[in-house]
Amino acid sequence: MKRTSPGLAVAVNGGTVKADKLMKTICPRNCFDTCGLVAHVKDGRLVKVEGDPDHPITRGHICVKANTYVQRTYHKDRIKYPLLRAGKRGKGEFRRISWDEAFDLLVDKLDFCKKKWGGESLVEYVYSGNREFLAKTISGRLLNLYGSSKLVGSFCILSGLAGATFTTGTQHCQSIEVWSKRAEVIMMVGHNASFTNVHSLPFLWDALERGAYLIVIDSYLTPIATKADLFLQPRPGTDAAMVLAMINHIVAKDLHDKDFIARHTYGFDELMKEASKWTLEKAARVTGVELEKIARAAEIYATYHSHMETGWGHQRYTNGHQTQRAYSCLAGVCGHIGKEGASCNYFDLLAYKGILNFDRVMYPVGAPHKTLRRRLINISTFGPALREAKDPPLKAVISWRGGLISQHPNVHRMTEALKKLELFASVELFMTDDTDWADLVLPAADTFEQWGVHPSYWHPYLQIQKPVIAPLYEAKSDVDFWCELGRRMGYEKFFPREYGGLDWIREFLADDISDETIRNALSSNDPIRAPEKYAPRIPWSDRVFDTPTGKVELYSTGMVERGKKFPGDWHPVPHFKETAESPVSRPDLYRKYPLMLISQHAPYRTHSQWFNIEEIQEIEGPPSIFINEKDAKQRGIEDGERVRVFNDRGEISVAAKLTNRIKPGVCEVNSGIWVKSNGSANVLLEQLVGGPRDVGAGIMEEYDFERDGHTIAYFNCLVQIKKEGQHA
Amino acid sequence: MRKNHKAIFVDTFRCVGCHACETACKAENGIPPGPKWIQVMEVETKVAGEWKIYWKPMACMHCGDPACMRVCPTKAISKREEDGIVLVHKDLCIGCAECFRACPFGAPQLGEDRKMQKCTLCVHRTSKGGVPACVRNCPSEAMYYGDLQELSKLIRKKYSLRSVGRIAAVVNPTLRSNFFFP
DSSP states (O other), rough: OOOOOOEEEETTTTTTEEEEEEEEEOOOOSOOOOEEEEEEEEEEEEEEEEOOOOOOOTTTTOTTTTGHHHHHHHTSSSSOOEEOOOTTTSSOOOEEEOOHHHHHHHHHHHHHHHHHHHHHGGEEOOTTTOOHHHHHHHHHHHHHTTTTOOOOOOOOHHHHHHHHHHHHHSSOOOOOOTTTTSEEEEESSOOOOOHHHHGGHHHHHHHHHTTTTEEESSOOHHHHTOOOOOEEETTOOOOHHHHHHHHHHHHHHOOHHHHHHHHHHHHHHHHHHHTTTOOOHHHHHHHHHHHHHHHHHHHHHHHHEEEEEEOOGGGHHHHHHHHHHHHHHHHHHHOOSSTTTTTTEEEOOGGGGGOOHHHHHHHHHTOTTTTSOEEEEEGGGHHHHHOOOOOOOOOOEEEEEEEETSSSSHHHHHHHHHOSSEEEEESSSOOOHHTTSEEEEEOOGGGGGGOOOOHHHHHOOOEEEEEOOOEEEETHHHHHHHHEEEEHHTTTGGGTTTTTHHHHHHHHTTSSSSSSHHHHSSSSSEEEEETTSOOOSSSTTTTTOOOOSSSSEEOOOOHHHHHHSSSOOOOOSSOOHHHHHHTTHHHHHHOOOOOEEEEEOTTTOBBBTTOOOHHHHHHOSSSSEEEEEEHHHHHHTTTTOOOEEEEEEEEEEEEEEEESSSSSSSEEEEOOGGGGTTGGGTTTOOOOOOOOOTTTTEEEEEOOOOTSOOOOOOOEEEEEEEEEEEEO | TTTOOOOEEOOOTTTTOOOOOHHHHHHHHTOOOSSSSEEEEEEEEEEEEEEEEEEEEEOOOOOOSSSHHHHTTTTEEETTTTTEEEEOOOOOOOOOOOHHHHHOOOOOOETTTTSOOOOOOOOOHHTTTOOOHHHHTTTOOOOOEEEEEHHHHHHHHHHHHHHHSOOOOOOOOOOOOOOTOO
């Protein structure tokens, strides 16, 4: 299915450059799309990055960010060599040291910590800056040998994943190549595909041009929402109330799929007991959505061959697990699960269900086995864990591929906690919010400078990240960094010097992925589709659900079971509970802070990445806040004016953008803005996480990432806005 | 415009304001921060009681009768016979910005070298049978390149698909049908 094979000659700077190498690799960002890339290399230098036209999903197109890869890779602010803190923490003053000195210092500190407090006083902080899994698993090998605390969870999606998993079992996605050709109605929930999943758009538009009907549910008028045939805009965090009313209405209208319910679901009566409390009137009152729209969306969704794409926005609340449960149950009641063109997608667990042999890499023969107890630290409560861990306390953090300060709520408390550490090392590309607080800053290798394996969470293609240039300056690839640290800590035999990236990849991929498959994935041939058993074409087409009852659980017996073991909100039928910080749940706060702050992912960044790239800054403009025209008028705020946004936890200073894309009473700051620019929404957020399990400060013995949940409640925040210069 | 003259058509229904055309253009033509040969503009407006947002990527229109060309005192701007592309000749440009004042679309951009520059419709690509970088890269597949005849046919095809295919029948939700799939 080759489209156009790009030749060696490539246009650069308006002229033509003859690259001497053309190499396929992939974009390893934490993004649905994980594009196929073609890197043009001349004399060992990356000259251009284009989309791979042979990639069946991304089809040769790349996003606003990826077009600036050359500028980012060769950016003047890249960290070039190891740096040691020279001033006070938080000041960002450093002096250059050698890698030898850096490793000596790391080894000394880690030895010291282990002797004084035990191995579990160390924890790595790693997330998805480069989302590939290989280096993360190799770091796991070393930390297992050392016996550190083990970082688990995510702060992004797990509440919704728990909701989806308790309903339909293991989550896989029906590929958009499949459903977009068959769906009559497409329902997009909390999913701003236009910014975070742009490669879904051609498929979506083709479906609409063919005649499909688009329903969008979002608290924010996203670009996709403006294209919708029907757009429902609930008050943030109230979706579950609306969905229960939809279920109630569908059943009252006799539009439910009685055959599917009888044969493939469990607990319909219990669900209806809860849903019947929700009339359309009541849901309209709670959510602020027009009653007719709720009824119409329900009728259309139930009547046609309807596909639901649930994104992640609706689950970034303290009630996110129940919200996703409600949506998944809605699909169950209508029988829209496991059919070609009619399913309910949340997240594809491709990376986690066998295609990667995590255990072989992490627990080699001769090393402590995985059953050996290690204290677990939940990443979504990393700040509280740092503050509250005792026995032993957390004293050393090695942070890499993450934005510990920019991505977590209640930033000021996080930086307070970091001050108490014995060691905070940060492996980074640029001097970010994190590096300012680090004792040791180490130059990371960029996307094009290292190996990686990156199964997508949205499409079923096998993605291998291949180095196309050597690491710049003194940067080290993440695999090399962890292997070298391992050797210096005395574990030479587990990190053989002669092992290259490909050797590790061979060890990491499942045995049934042949060498030939790996070769093909690395060649200029078409991308390789993951085998059916790891990425089913139509998940649940056999109507086998790996829930405890084997059915779609409208009443979740799984939640009841898990609830016997751990505290939390294990309510077995989806129910609506106000979020922890809403106008209704906190009338006291609401009087002082009458605006609900949400933050969407902008097209300009992947989390905090690209914030410092000039080609992006000139498009996005300075950090800003979207405020409804009515709210702005009340406060005498003009478009573009500088405003203070504040609550008891902090204050930011941003430019006001007057809009109607959010309803009055809601405001929005794009996520990922760096704290030091004084525009980060996270400064204002309380440390709240979605359920179902309540893990307190996140210091645990046992954790099930598919069922325990935990999404940071990024959209649960009340604030006030004033013109700059006006005081509260 | 003439029959053989080329243009870009943007299906504004498909455009979502992702701005990828802007950076694709910069990468292709080596433009530093500052001048924007193409820029996505956003308009928020109420249609039939609902708020909507529209986006429009704007580059140079390569006009049939370019106002910039007429006012240029040094004849630095010319229009190519073969494809209608309007180009600025740097060595003749004196940076007086007359073209900027004449252009109704804000297309001419002043560079660091104090000379005018603007979209060339990627003449280095299109004169060899390629399409402009913004069109080639558009993730939403909203941009198309061709002469007006070709584009007209494409627009008509899209329109007919949309007007025939729309589920008008959804107003009758008792009809559980598969009517797209005979």
